[in-house]
Amino acid sequence: MKSITRNDHPTTGILASVRTFFIRFHVGQIARASHAVKTKGVPFRVLFCYVLSTIFANQSTYRNYLKHQDQLQFSDKTFRNLLNNGKVKWQKFLILLCRRIIQFIEPSTDSKRKNVLIVDDSMYERVHAKRVELAAFQFDHVRHRHVRGFRLLQLG
Secondary structure (H helix, E strand, C coil), rough: CCCCCCCCCCHHHHHHHHHHHHHHHHHHHHHHHHCCCCCCCCCCHHHHHHHHHHHHHHHHHHHHHHCCCCCCCCCHHHHHHHCCCCCCCCCHHHHHHHHHHHHHHHHHHHCCCCCCCCCCEEEEEEEECCCCCCEEEEEEEECCCCEEEEEEEECC
């Protein structure tokens, strides 16, 4: 009986796709416009590329960091500080990125069709998640109360 091996690292294909996405949609310019820049140390582009590649590889960033920390140029606190930085305007970042994506997609659609992107911020509730990575109390605007879990941002 053959066993299926598990891929424990982000493949070069995912990393290459993320880099292509960064170049095509000028994510660096969008990051500067939304104050998502670092003054010293590892650049924003490297950290954000790492976070996205681990997400699309269906891995936890922290667990991946623990496996590959000898190969990386930064600590786990570095990318967490970037994501939790209060000066970064993440909503502006997402709006500008969506605008670039719309401008890219719009020429390929028929002029008679309506162009629509649906953005949904769903709540993924984890009631008993006291020790789950990045789980926090989030405000659920549907129920009008705070619940423990994750906020999922989906673009469709």
